[in-house]
Amino acid sequence: MGYVFKLFDSPISWSSKKHTMVALSTCEAEYISACYATCQGVWLQSLLREIKMNQQEEFELMIDNKSAISLAKNPIAHGRSKHIETKFHYLRDQVCNGRLKLTHCKIEIQIADMLTKPLKIERFKDLRGMLKVTSLEYLN
Secondary structure: OEEEEEEOOEEEEEEEOOOOOOOOOHHHHHHHHHHHHHHHHHHHHHHHHHOOOOOOOOEEEEEOOHHHHHHHHOOOOOOOOOOOOHHHHHHHHHHHOOOEEEEEOOHHHOOOHHHHOOOOHHHHHHHHHHOOOOOHHHOO
C-alpha cells in the first residue's frame, strides 16, 4: 500500500509498505490502504492547524477503486464489509463526519502507483514528473 500527500502541488508526506494482513478482495485492500492514508491525512491537518496554516475542514483522498469508495460512503454494514476489521471503519467515520472527501482517480494519474507497483521506466518517469521529483542525474 502507498500514499502521497501534497501541499501546494509539492509532496510533503508519503509511505509505501506491505499490508500486514491478507485482504480477501481488491476492494478490501484499497479500503484498508485508504484507512491508513486517512489517519495520516488527519494528522497532517492537525499539524497544519497547529502551525497556523488555515486549511479546510475536509481533505481530499483520491482512490482508484470505485468499490472501496462506495463502501466507505455507505454507513450501512452489509455482506461486503462484515469481514473487515472494525478499526478500518475509521475511514467511513471520517467521510460521514465531513472531514474527508473521497474522489475517484483514474489509474493513469494515480501517483502512489510508483510506490506500490513494478512499472516500466516510461510510466515511472511520467509519475515521477507528476510528483515534481527530479532525478539527480539531471542536476549535474
